[in-house]
Amino acid sequence: MDFIQTIVLALIQGISEFLPISSxxxxxxxxxxxxxxxxxxxxxxxxxxxxxxxxxxxxxxxISQLLSDFYLCIVERKTIGESKLAWGVLLGTIPVGIFGFLFKDFIANDLRSIEIITYTTLVFGVLLGIAVLLDTRRPHAREILAWKDIVFIGVMQTLALVPGVSRSGVTITAGLLIGLSKKATIQFAFLLSIPVITLSVLLILIGIYQQQQMVDLTLLVVGFVVSGISAYLTIIFFIRALNTMSMMPFVVYRLFLGISLLML
Structure with a gap:
């Protein structure tokens, strides 16, 4: 892997990780x-x-508030501040953690084809479009997550183990479908990404331990920096942009990409 490839792939990861287009x-x-x-x-x-x-x-x-309230909730055995949201992030991560561990080899070996990516890109692009349309026609959206919302979003997140689905895309779709506001949905989806990305890193580290690989430390540092900066700027852009626009452009992009892959 050369320097150009490193920059391009790091940018792709950083930009697409939090957009509903599947990194x-x-x-x-x-x-x-x-x-x-x-x-x-x-x-x-x-x-x-x-x-x-x-x-x-x-x-x-x-995150600091969540951790503090989570600790106090356990110590005092009652709901405190944002402790319910903290428990929600934990609960919502369990399904994808279980499925990811049980089926990691099947996912890595059998679900990384262009054909599968084509169909998941199209199908979940359409689902996101339906969710966006329902959200625009809904007079009032909920800001507070119920436990059933957390379970539903957590279960739906397991589908993102299949390339092309998009973890942020499917969690945002799930939240909008059950009547949550864009703000509440996106915040919960992004907070869910923290334990999920952590788990994925741990699984990849296990793979590295099992396979001895030669690495170029310079390229790895460049990849880390580029992906981190691009991801941070993307989060800022995405959250601010959704105050004035819908997510329909991402739906159009997914459909365009899926149809292009079909033609190929």
């Missing part, structure tokens, strides 16, 4: 369509760590 699909498609060699597990770790640092830094104040 895993783009990290598979670009090397395959361009004829590049596989970037390797070590590179996957550092670019995921870059996006993890970005989202943690963006939500640092909320």
């Amino acid at each position: 895993s699909a783009h990290l598979i498609l670009v090397p395959k369509l361009s004829g590049w060699t596989d970037q390797g597990l070590a590179f996957d770790v550092v670019v995921h760590m870059g996006t993890l640092v970005a989202v943690v830094y963006y939500y640092k104040h909320i």
